[in-house]
Amino acid sequence: SQQGEEDPQALSIQEGENATMNCSYKTSINNLQWYRQNSGRGLVHLILIRSNEREKHSGRLRVTLDTSKKSSSLLITASRAADTASYFCATDTSSGYSTLTFGKGTMLLVSP
């Protein structure tokens, strides 16, 4: 069963605009991770936020986590056409080695 659910399913914006994607999950987590997948390619890890963290930044990426609402958001600032991809949140609820449960993803299209 899907632990994380992204919203929206699809997002279309212009270059330079910000893109915000949301993820909701059902059970307590150790950490939440965001991955990017370009069409036909493997997933690439973007950022990880632990359950005791509320916000994290990496370059143009900002992730927030609200454990009371069981939700996270990924903000991409000043989007570029190269950001066009699908974005997945993945929750880690295991102890020891990471066992991830992925959401269905948000498809982001950034137009020049």
Next chain:
Amino acid sequence: NAGVTQTPKFQVLKTGQSMTLQCAQDMNHEYMSWYRQDPGMGLRLIHYSVGAGITDQGEVPNGYNVSRSTTEDFPLRLLSAAPSQTSVYFCASSGAGYDEQFFGPGTRLTVL
């Protein structure tokens, strides 16, 4: 480093045939896993391994076998292929103490 490699990239099988999807990593990662990705479903965990000789089932293990005889390799066997196994298969690995996973480029499998 090549990272995580998968072969073949594409495969077409007939119902009832068997085959092995290969996965190898050169990062000395202890943890390896197999996911399948279906349209609109995100990634679902099939099997995973926390070290040589140790494997366990994920969310959707039926119809698949795995073994882990070396740290580097983690093959996925389809015993008797069914059309429901048509999917894109991803292998991933992560190192001890690290939570992010590194993904291979995927194998696109079609079962007729």
